[in-house]
Amino acid sequence: MPTRREWLFGVGGAAGALAVSAMLSRRSSRNAARHDASLDDATMLHGPYGHSVEPPATLGPTALDDLTIPPLARAGRVARTITITQQRVQVGAGREMDAWTFDGRIPGQILRVREGDTLALTVRNLTPHPHNLHTHGAHAPTQDGWEPIPPGETRTYEFAPRPAGLYPYHCDLLPSAQHLGRGLYGALIVDPVLPRPSAEERVLILGGFDTDDDGRSDLYGWNGVAGFFARHPLKVPVGALVRLHVLNLVPDEPVATFHLHAQTFDVFRSGTRRVPDEHSDVVPLTLGERAMLEMRFDAPGRYMFHPHQPRLAERGAMGWIVAV
Numbered sequence: 001m002p003t004r005r006e007w008l009f010g011v012g013g014a015a016g017a018l019a020v021s022a023m024l025s026r027r028s029s030r031n032a033a034r035h036d037a038s039l040d041d042a043t044m045l046h047g048p049y050g051h052s053v054e055p056p057a058t059l060g061p062t063a064l065d066d067l068t069i070p071p072l073a074r075a076g077r078v079a080r081t082i083t084i085t086q087q088r089v090q091v092g093a094g095r096e097m098d099a100w101t102f103d104g105r106i107p108g109q110i111l112r113v114r115e116g117d118t119l120a121l122t123v124r125n126l127t128p129h130p131h132n133l134h135t136h137g138a139h140a141p142t143q144d145g146w147e148p149i150p151p152g153e154t155r156t157y158e159f160a161p162r163p164a165g166l167y168p169y170h171c172d173l174l175p176s177a178q179h180l181g182r183g184l185y186g187a188l189i190v191d192p193v194l195p196r197p198s199a200e201e202r203v204l205i206l207g208g209f210d211t212d213d214d215g216r217s218d219l220y221g222w223n224g225v226a227g228f229f230a231r232h233p234l235k236v237p238v239g240a241l242v243r244l245h246v247l248n249l250v251p252d253e254p255v256a257t258f259h260l261h262a263q264t265f266d267v268f269r270s271g272t273r274r275v276p277d278e279h280s281d282v283v284p285l286t287l288g289e290r291a292m293l294e295m296r297f298d299a300p301g302r303y304m305f306h307p308h309q310p311r312l313a314e315r316g317a318m319g320w321i322v323a324v
């Protein structure tokens with residue numbers, strides 16, 4: 001039995017092509033029967049774009065809206081309570097994971113404040129393990145959240161997040177692959193005092209899901225669900241300014257990218273500056289890195305997005321933006 005690499009690269013000429021064709025056809029009928037059983041390399045060869053991984057059928061098109069459409073910033077002191085839970089969560093059709101969550105969701109709620117205003121976070125740990133909630137950005141070191149919160153205990157952090165930008169918050173305990181990989185992360189948007197231009201805003205957090213508990217992500221997805229935005233595209237109005245807040249929280253890949261088809265965008269790295277750092281159609285993000293991306297879709301239609309890393313794209317991180 002040749003390896004996948006051998007059938008992709010190792011057989012030359014017409015006889016070779018016929019042999020490959022016959023082999024693929026035999027593999028294809030075998031794969032059809034086990035399509036949902038495991039996402040092996042052969043399955044990937046036959047998955048059409050965007051549908052090699054399906055989201056849970058119970059999730060309708062608006063199921064992730066509260067994790068995708070950010071709230072407007074409120075003036076003054078913003079108080080939020082976040083509860084850390086341990087539970088099984090569905091991360092794809094028929095695929096579950098032993099998760100640790102902020103409020104039962106992956107990612108946690110979108111936090112948003114205006115620069116200079118105060119964020120008061122009360123964090124309750126209802127799991128049998130120590131966890132914490134550490135926020136990126138500048139603040140008093142006593143409010144950083146790196147100390148473990150023991151099981152059953154509560155901590156409150158109060159600070160004025162700065163500077164204006166886009167930040168992750170996450171559990172910072174070791175091993176990170178486990179505490180991040182099981183779902184303890186979310187986004188904090190800090191708006192400048194002089195607001196950014198009004199836009200259609202969406203938050204997209206890329207995560208990895210270890211569904212077989214072998215310490216390695218085997219599914220990937222935006223906002224906690226593999227395959228979701230391939231099945232349920234983001235919708236934006238034609239011609240509107242669109243601002244995507246994109247964060248990479250995949251714990252076990254050195255880098256992930258956000259790549260958009262058929263349109264280019266301004267890249268505001270970390271969202272901390274008012275002028276774009278570059279103009280591109282792909283932006284690389286290491287773990288914990290993020291960027292605000294601004295674009296307009298002048299033609300109605302479907303625009304594909306995905307990480308440019310095949311492993312991530314093929315295992316659940318394909319998506320579409322539909323301009324209507």
Ligand SMILES: [Cu+2]
Binds near residue numbers: 132172179
């Ligand atoms: Cu943790």
